Amino acid sequence: MLSIIVPCYNEEETVPLFYAAVEKIRSAIGQSLEYIFVNDGSHDKTLIELRRLASQNKSVRYLSFSRNFGKESALYAGLKAAKGDLVTVMDADLQDPPELLPKMIGMIQDPEIDCVGTRRADRAGEPKIRSFFARQFYHLINRISSTQMIDGARDFRLMTRQMVDAILELSEYNRFSKGLFSWVGFNTEYISYPNRERVAGRTSWSFWKLFNYSLDGIVNFSDAPLNIASFVGAFSCIASGIAMVLIVVRALMYHNSAAGWPSLVCIILFLGGLQLLCLGIIGKYIGKIFLETKKRPIYILRETEQSLKSK
Template sequence: MTVSIIVPCHNESANLATLYARICSIMDACQEPWEMICINDGSKDDTLLQLITLHQRDSRIQIIDLSRNFGKEAALTAGLDAARGDAAIPLDADLQDPPEVIPELIKHWKEGFDVVNAVRLSRDGESWLKRASAHFFYRVINRMSEVDIPADTGDFRLLSRPVLDALQSLPERRRFMKGLFAWVGFRSTNVYYHRAPRHSGKTTWNYWKLWNFAVEGITSFSQVPLQMAAYLGFLVSLLAFIYAIWLVISTLVYGNPVKGYPSMMVTLLFLGGVQLMALGIIGEYLGRIYEESKHRPIYLVRQIWQRHTQHHDNHIENKTN
């Protein structure tokens, strides 16, 4: 039973040699047939050159070179689509998720589980703010979503062939993979590990990108923000109606003295802010519908290196589902 290890790469040239050495040591000790599919997601350093060198040394290393940077979710999708093994294991190239956990994932897979999640017990090398925001995000999205997304679990996990086939049948183009892994279901279990700091280099995930990633996840798997906008509108309308009744009674009882400018401005700004917030939430969902309606491919492939064969296509390969 072949195991496909999926490694999205974006400016990870400093980590590739160590990653390859550790994977070779672990997988050869497991005595399992394996392949490693590396996706070059528009790297600007010599990541592609390093990958080609590894491929020439070991034909089990396959390369998918995307035409530009499409983002990690698209790169991960490209790797999962290309996986030919009976199981696939997404793995970050920065070695924060240790390959030494792979034998335990395979062990549970052979026991009959289709999905084996690798759950983080700690996140060394990350700031307290990033750890706290990640902890908060998983709790919030699970309260909002009908799908139970495993907390403190990244892309690092094992997916059996039936799960891979199910993922390939999903038509979404804007993908939140952690949610899709949970949505397809299947029999699952967890293993636990301590996440290490990056082996080399700096992460490109700043707080703005993490915020957008969180918004993507919530809007992909929950309609609660839309419902909250509606409830907030009803609440503000109710308060405005009560305030109008109070004004009528106050005028009849105490007369109609001229009110101050500040109270009027506070009311106008509050109502305007509520309306803009509701429109922003609606806009997020409308934007997703707009992106899906264009039916653009998730990713475009420039070249593929596979089993000592380099494919030079006259056209650009694409993934359209």
């Protein structure tokens, strides 16, 4: 059986289109299907659409959160609920082409392949500033982290049960799925396809959300920022020591201790800024540790298709 996990946040327009697109190629897939829609605290009629699909088709399941917990929590919940021998993750907006599924299933039949991933061949239609920062993020993360991530890789991938079980063992609160998929290892082959626009609705991913998401990825999979903060701190101390020696020598030689106040203020402001930067980096890591030690649940369920049947 193939489990199709679909995180949904305000996707009332796209859910029916996605379901129809997959059903259209169901015979080509050649396996029994299990839909797992995860309603991540949507404010529109997404849940109503999921209830309707679940009442019409027994292969449609859904999980509805008590509030918005984020896509990472939705992915984890879907993986945890999946029962299939093969599991795929797809977006409801059809930016992940369902017609690739038959080819992906054929590829994963190779015993040497544990995962078939997808990546965008281009970023056509995406704002240039977003494309630039996305490319810079992948370039940076692959230089400072031992976990390599593919530029343009999508969450859309087909995984074996063994790989899914390995991912579920990583029950950390602060999740970055692109990194987790890579960290667990397993042999992955990629399929490229041209970038696609959403079929309906509006994306919930603003530039600021993507920026914060990229920061989470860096913090979760690299300690390089901490090393940089330590280096900057050490360099500042050495530079400050040399500056103090020069100031004392100049005062003894020229007897002019009052001169140089502008430069002194600039130095103080510069060092103060470096200290705040380093404290911010350290604080980011401490904040992640703080959230992990709380041991809060990754998500809270409010409703499933089982509760719908019991009413």
